[in-house]
Amino acid sequence: MEKTFIMIKPEAVNNKKQGEIIDLLLKNRFEVVEMRQFRFTDGEARRFYDIHEGKPFFEDLVSYITSGPVVGLHLRKEHAVRVLRTLVGPTDPADAAPGTIRYMYGTDLQRNAVHASDSPESAEKELAIVFPED
Numbered sequence: 001m002e003k004t005f006i007m008i009k010p011e012a013v014n015n016k017k018q019g020e021i022i023d024l025l026l027k028n029r030f031e032v033v034e035m036r037q038f039r040f041t042d043g044e045a046r047r048f049y050d051i052h053e054g055k056p057f058f059e060d061l062v063s064y065i066t067s068g069p070v071v072g073l074h075l076r077k078e079h080a081v082r083v084l085r086t087l088v089g090p091t092d093p094a095d096a097a098p099g100t101i102r103y104m105y106g107t108d109l110q111r112n113a114v115h116a117s118d119s120p121e122s123a124e125k126e127l128a129i130v131f132p133e134d
């Protein structure tokens, strides 16, 4: 079994879509190992998204992701990283296919409903930031 991480972003939590998104994950047979609603500090957000540091959208990304509560889930499933990325869809909801989370709940490139780890290594790093006591 592989582990991965998904984070439901502030606008989806604000719009009360976290229940529907978690239901979709369960229907797709992801096992929820751990789940936490929290608000990123500025420093945690910068560490979480450090691969994007220096990119033109980085400062907006940090201020957006710290603007309200998010819900982080540690998930487990066979080929979890790949299967979750397929279920989530591409970064820009405008490119997303019907049935994907970003098609259903995303608004634009920044408010794209969720973040999902892009590799097992990213999942390890992101899980360590969100669930530091593990």
Ligand code: CMP
Pocket: 052, 057, 061, 091, 109, 110, 111, 112, 114, 115, 116
């Ligand atoms: P996420 O999967 O959380 O990873 C980084 C986020 O940066 C991405 O989703 C988008 O919400 C956001 N972002 C904003 N602008 C861009 C851009 N031009 N290219 C990629 N990601 C962007």
